[in-house]
Every structure is written in structure tokens, then in C-alpha cells.
Amino acid sequence: MAISRRVFVKSGGLALVSLGLDPLFLARAAYASTRDGGSGERPILVCIFQRGAVDGLSVVIPHGDAYYYSERPRIAVPRTQVIDLDGHFGLHPALAPLKPLWDNRSLALVPAVGSPDATRSHFDAQDYMESGTPGVKLTSNGWLNRYCEHCREHEATPFRAAAFGPELPRILAGSAPALAIPDLQAFGRTGGRADGRIDNITRAFEELYAGSSTGLISSSAQEAFEAVRMLRQANPTQYTPDNGAAYPQGRFGHTMLQLAQLIKANVGLEIAFADVSGWDTHVNQGAGDGQLANRLREFGTALAAFAQDLGERMRNVVVLTMSEFGRTVRENGSGGTDHGHGTAMLVIGGAVAGGRIAGRWPGLDPQTRYDGRDVPVTTDFRDLFSEILVRHCGALDVNAVFPGFPADRARFPGVMRAV
Amino acid sequence: MRAVILISLGILTAAAPPQPPAGPGGGLVTARDSALHALNRLAYGPRPGQIDSVARTGVMRWIDAQLDASGPRNERLAEREASTPLLHLSTSDLAQRFFAAQQERRARARQGQVALADNQMMAGPDELRARALGGQLQQLAVERAVLSDQQLQEVMVDFWSNHFNVFFGKGADRFLLPDYVEHTIRPRALGKFSDLLIATAQSPAMLFYLDNWQNVRSGGWAGGEADRRIGGQGNRRAHGINENYARELLELHTLGVDGGYTQQDVIAVARIMTGWSITPPKQGGAFMFRPRAHDDGEKVVMGEHYPSGHGMDEGMRLLHWLANEPATMHHVSWQLCQRFVNDVPPDGCVDDAVAAWRRTDGDIREVLRAIFHGPDFWANANVGVKVKTPLEFVASAVRAVGAEPDSTPRLAQVVARLGEPLYLHTAPDGYPDREADWVNSGALLQRMNVAVAIAAGRLPGVDWADRRIGGSADRESSIGVELSAHTKQVIENEARDDEVFALGLALGSPDFQRR
Secondary structure: OOOOOOOOOOOHHHHHHHHOOOOOHHHHHOOOOOOOOOOOOOOEEEEEEEOOOHHHHHHHEOOOHHHHHOOOOOOOOOOOOEEEOOOOOOOOHHHHHHHHHHOOOOOOEEHHHOOOOOOOOHHHEEEEEEHOOOOOOOOOHHHHHHHHHOOOOOOOOOEEEEEOOOOOOOOHHOOOOOOEEHHHHHHHHHOOOOHHHHHHHHHHHHHHHHHHOOHHHHHHHHHHHHHHHHHHOOOOOOOOOHHHOOOOHHHHHHHHHHHHHHHHHHOOOOOEEEEEEEEOOOOOOOOOOOHHHHHHHHHHHHHHHHHHHHHHHHHEEEEEEEOOEEEOHHHHHHOOOOOOOOOOEEEEOOOOOOOOOOOOOOOOHHHEOOOEEOOOOOEHHHHHHHHHHHOOOOOOOOOOOOOOOOOOHHHHHOOOOOO | OOOHHHHHHHHHHOOOOOOOOOOOOOOOOHHHHHHHHHHHHHOOOOOOHHHHHHHHHOHHHHHHHHHHHHOOHHHHHHHHOOOOHHOOOOOHHHHHHHHHHHHHHHHHHOOOOOOOOOOOOOOOOOOHHHHHOOOHHHHHHHHHHHOOOHHHHHHHHHHHHHHHHOOOOOOOOHHHHHHHHHHHHHHHHEEEEHHHHHHHOOOOHHHHOOHHHHHOOOOOOOOOOHHHHHHHEEEOOOOOOOHHHHHHHHHOOOOOOOOOOOOHHHHHHHHHHHOOEEEOHHHHOOOEEHHOOOOOOOOEEEEEEEEEOOOOHHHHHHHHHHHOOOHHHHHHHHHHHHHHHHOOOOHHHHHHHHHHEEEEEEOHHHHHHHHHHHHHHHHHHHHOOEEHHHHHHHHHHHHHOOOHHHHOHHHHHHHHHHHOOOOOOOOOOOOOHHHHHHHHHHHHHHHHHHHHHHHHHOOOOEEEEOOOOOOHHHHHHHHHOOOOOOHHHHHHOOOOOOOHHHHHHHHHHHHEEOO
């Protein structure tokens, strides 16, 4: 199409549905084949934001560090329960489903990553991690959108960038096309009109806008109708995950399932985003069992199911988890942890340099702690994200993605196998 | 150019009844054309019959009445406001509820039966009540946009709410924002810019949003009780200046990004504003100057000397100075012209606005009058060229069909789904007002859906009890757009015998997306 690609944004999915598409249009889309000639070789990046600041020390547990146990008498996971990885680090037992990915070297762990900005405000820190500009509040767009805007190696489709949720998140806000997809269940409740007049409505609007002389409105509408057509060609069918993958109950598992569907649909998805909350464990966070363990179980099970469902397709998919900051090394008076600094992030995928701890581990010695209390940040999150954009997505230049932070391969934590 | 404008203004004030200046393109031929244009710019579009009534009154007379804004606001709206619980609660009341909801969330977490505190599905009664109040704040804005007869005032409240944006989702702003909208912005929307600037600088909502309550002299303190209660982040407090407010004050609120200031000026402004703080929310959450937190040293801002030892007066002097700096006049006038005239404001329009600002020390009413009386406002090239924001689209569609919002927050949720959740723009620059920011394929589809749903009387949140749908002539005059020949033709072809469908197509047409 000769028209310029404008922003396909903000609950576009819901709009398609109410215009008369089957509420399960995504399920149909999941079987729309061969958008890319069926090659399916486009690299895909899936970003998962753990909102609320996950306790990195409970994800990647430094069980070989005596301070871990002395500072956390009530909430440390006993050594016997930790899933050991390398004699010093281990996974939380609730993350056991991820252990096979570590073993087959498709899971890398970055245990002390975060923002150089000192803020301990959820709001500010999430804002910085999504804008990609720590300390700068006025950045209007998100770094994933800037990537889409500046790296046009791939032909864009309305589905190039998608976020699961009712509204487009900050990280995808900007001028490049991005689609917000609310939950499929919500689609069902919204309901389209089931009578045959839907075709008439769609056709009439298409005619209205085809004759509109104004540039941006006209071209955006043409794109919208193209997407409608594209999805209508898909065959409706029930989705069954492959390879016996079992997604956990709950919103996050459901989101990951839909994401797998969309990837298999080959509609041109390159950047996907989803978030999962419930990590702000100030009170009674628990140890091997408890509240945090429950959250981690759902989290790890969903990620493992996603990888299993995609199977071979994972060779070109990277899942990156992130969270705005970590939590205090020492447990607080309520059996929880307060806002800290560095945290742990996970990188999963076929091309990941897995089975290893990436980035420098500063240890838990009070002397090396940030402000004397937190895990310091030894890997700037922008170095981690840059490495994935360059080595996985094939970005030629990420300087526009992280302005004022020139990419330097020497600082890459080494989560991707060098190509 | 200037001479021409002055002459035309002279004619306007002398002639009776006044007529709008003829645009160069001559697009606004009839009195109805001019009335429609004014209703699309100073108001959220026409109500049924309003184009004719404004044309009869005389469009310039109607504009002056809107600027005056002293007439009745609308009885239905008054009833609505009277029955809106949010408006009967003080900031302390709201703070109590906020903290009760917070307690409930923490208690839930402590019990451990729920995964964690932010599990929305498990919210208790206090949390639900707190959330409902947030919905009322958004709904109130939509109700006023649809119902108020003082439309220009509502348009300007929206303008200033974005110019002086505060994000409702940031901590204490959940209970500070209602007071900000009601008592800081609304009473000053058509007043002096300097008053508005000072009021926002002293508003707890802004002081919290842009962190100035934590802006203290090096080694100073932010204030004991406030430290613990407001931030909720515990443990660590800033002991030194915080430039956040100072920077946005210069860049967004006054001078503009090219306003000629340096990083050293930002630091000096931040030092001047040290000590501008708030009392603990449970004691009312009011503005308070904390002398012990104030930096008493000498400062220099853009060559202006601020000798040491003047405490809060330094900030007052700074704000008064900023309010009438040429860069500020230009920056804010430019934004006003963008809102009322064109995404890319004509120079002449901005010049007129600046001249009025200079003449009246920043009387917003007079600045607007200069814009509305200028030739650019009426020029054919600037008629029907602004794309409606989601709020403008929804409010104008509901007004066009003569309906009104029901008493739920659902219509505000429609505005949110179209991309403009009110008071929830996170960055301090507020929602943009340019075509490229609002036109995209997903949003257009959403607007078509909303249009069809309104026409069919099925849009959640719209009360359309005595719905009447007239014929095609009636349709065009009531929805207040000049439909293109093409649009008329498509509607004629596709919906000849179906007035509901025809109305839906008209409201969802490209023509109705513009104002």
C-alpha cells in the first residue's frame, strides 16, 4: 500500500469486533496463514512488565551468599528448597517450570539490573523504564515505539506492535503503529451485532472514508479497513495449545496464551507487550511458600507454557521480563520488603545465551549496597534492552531508541548469542 | 497587517449588530455558517436548534456572552452537580477515604488469602468507594462539556487542565486533584494568567505531582509528618533541591522550551521554590511555606537578581515576572491559537493574542477576544480543519442528538477508550491538540462504533429518553456539520430508508471528526 502507515492504536481490536467481526476474531486470526509467505522468520520480542517492583532476590536467589540468610530470617527460601543453578545462585522453587529452559540454555538471568535513576516511586520508575529515559519526565513516547519508528527494516503491518490490555501502555506510545488488544473475554461481553447488517455498516463507512479528501483521516481509515479485511479472511476455530502446553488459570496465563495465538497467526507481529501486577510485597511476602511464591508460580508456569506451546517457533522469539526496581535486601518488620534499587530480569528464547548468569553480581555485602540497603544496579536496563534490539531484532541503530545513551557493545550483558 | 486588524476591530465595535470579519476565502457565507463555526470552536458543537438561535442572536454577541461567562450555566447541570457526592467532600474527607482504602488493601495483603494488595478483583468497600469518586471526577468533566451553557468556560477548563496537567494516578493526587480542578483551575479559567500560574504553583496537587514538596535546601528537610504520610515510600527522603517543578514551570507552564533559559536558570528557580510545600493531608493537605526548607542564598534567574533572605516572596516575584515575560506571552498565545484556530497557528493570530496580553497584563478573556475577533479565526483556510479530540468528539455527538450523559461514569469511559482517559495523562505536558496525535486507524474505527451506537440509542452512558430522529435536512442541521456532497451521496445510497443508520453514518463520517 502506498499510503503512509499511521498509528493503529488504542483498543483497535475492540473496534473491529463491534464493527461486526466475530468476538473471537483473534482466535480466527490465529489461523490466518502466510501473511509473511508463511516463513515466520521475523524475530519477535515479547516484553513482560512486572508492575509493583518484584523482589529480584526471590527470583534469582543468591543462596551462596551468607547475607541472604542473615538479612532475611523470615522470608529467605531455605537452601534445601532452592533450585540450584550453579552452586551460588538458584531459582525460587515456584519457578521450577523454568528450570528446563535453563538446562537447555534458552534462559539467561540478569540478577542486578535496573535504572540509574535513584527514585523509589513506582510511578516515576515505571515511567522511566517505559520511556527509556531515566530521569527525564517529558519524553512523550515509549522506547518500544521509538524502536518501531526508527527501525523499519521490516514491512509494517497493523499488527507489528501489540500490547495486551485495554489501553496502550506508555512503552508503546508514540507515532509508530501499535495496537492495544483487550482481553478476549471482554470481547465476548461487548458483542457485535449478529445480524447481516454488519456488512452494510462496514461497507458504508468504507465508502464514506474512501471519498474523503483529507490525507491523514483518509489513509488511517484505509488501513483500518484493510485490517478488518485481513482478519475476516481468517478461519474461526478453537485454539488448542501445541505440545501439551498447559497455561495456568488467571489473567497472565490467558494473556500468554493469546500471545502465542497471535504469533502463530503470522500476521506480522514483531513487538508484543503484556504486564502482570502483584509484586509490591511490603507485608508477609512469604518464603518457599506464601504470597510471592504464588505469584511466581503463576508467572513461571505461564512463561514455561508459552515456550512449550511455541516449540520450534521459539528459535526466533525472545521473552524479556522487567520490573521498575527491586526491593530491600533486609526484610522489614512486617515480613516483607520495601522499595529498593536493582532487581532481576529474565531473558528466554532460542537464540539466548542461556544457562548463565549475565551481568556482574555485586554481592550483598553492606559495603557494596546501594544507599547501604539495596542491591546496586550493575547493568543499566538500557544496555540489556539495547543488546536484545541489536542482536535479536536486528536493529542497526539504537541511539534513537535510547537518546543520550549511545549503545556500546562492550557494556552488553551478553544475554544473546553473538550472531 | 496590524493596521488592517485594528481597523476591522474598530468597525466591529462600532457596528450594530456586529458581524464577523469576512474570511479571505469567503467560506462562511451565511449567518448560520458563522454560528456553526463559532459553536464548533468555542463550544463542544451545537445542540439541536442552536445554530439558528446563535445566528439570530448574532454570532459576535454570542461570542461576547461566552467570554463574559456570567449567564446561567444550565439548570440540569446544577442538579447534576448537586447530586454528585464528590463535590460535597473536602480534600480532608477525600484523604480519609484514600487512606481507608489503602488500609483495606494492606490488611488484605496481611491476611495473605489474596495474592497481593493490587489485586483489583478483591477490592473492599472502601477501595470501591474511592474508585467510584475517581469516576465521578471524570464524569463531571464530560457532563459539563455536554450540558453547560457556558461552553467556552468548559473548553478553557479543559485547556488549562492540560496546560497545567496533573496526573490523577500519582499517589496523593488521587485525593488532591478534585480540589485542583474545582478551586484552582475552574474559577480562573477566564481570568488573569498570573493568578492562574500562582494558584497552580501553590496547589497541593501540583506541588505533589511535580515533587516540589520535596524540593528543599541542601541539607534541609521536607517536613516531618508530611515526609512520612504523603510519599508513602518511607525510608529515604530528598535532602536537597528537586528541579522537577522548576523545569516544567519554565518549559511547559511559562516560557516554553525555546524560552532562552539554561540549566543554571532551572537550578536557580528550583532554589527559589524551595520550601513551597504542603501540610499533611489529614490536616487538610493545604499549601504551606516551610521557611526551614527554604534556600536563603542569593539567586540569579535569566539575569534577574534575587537577593537573599526574602523567603516566599522570592517565589511570588518570580511567578509574577514569568507570567508576563514575552516568551510566556508568545508560548501560551501560540497554544491558544492552536486550540481555537489551526494546528499550525498563523503568525498574525498569535501576534494579535500577544498584543492583547501585553495591553491587559495577561487577561485571558481579552486574549481570547482578540483571537475571536481576528481575521484568522474566520478565514476559510481555518474552518473545519481541527480534528476533534476524543472528549470533543463524544461531547459533540451527544450534544448533536440532544441527549445527555446518564449518572454513571460510563460516558467518561467511552472517552477513555477513544484514547483520552481524563486527568490520566502521565507526563506533565497534558494531552496534545494536533491531528496526528488523535487520528489513527484503531481510534477511527472506535469513533465509527460510538457513532453507530449513539444513533441507535445504545451507547452506554447516554441518556436519550425522548429520542427523535428527523429527516435528512433535519439531520444535517442538528448534528452541526456541513456534510460533503460525497458523504450525503453515500448516506443517500446506503441508508435511504433507515434514519438510525443514516445518523450513525453522519456522526461517524470524516466530516464529523472535524470542527
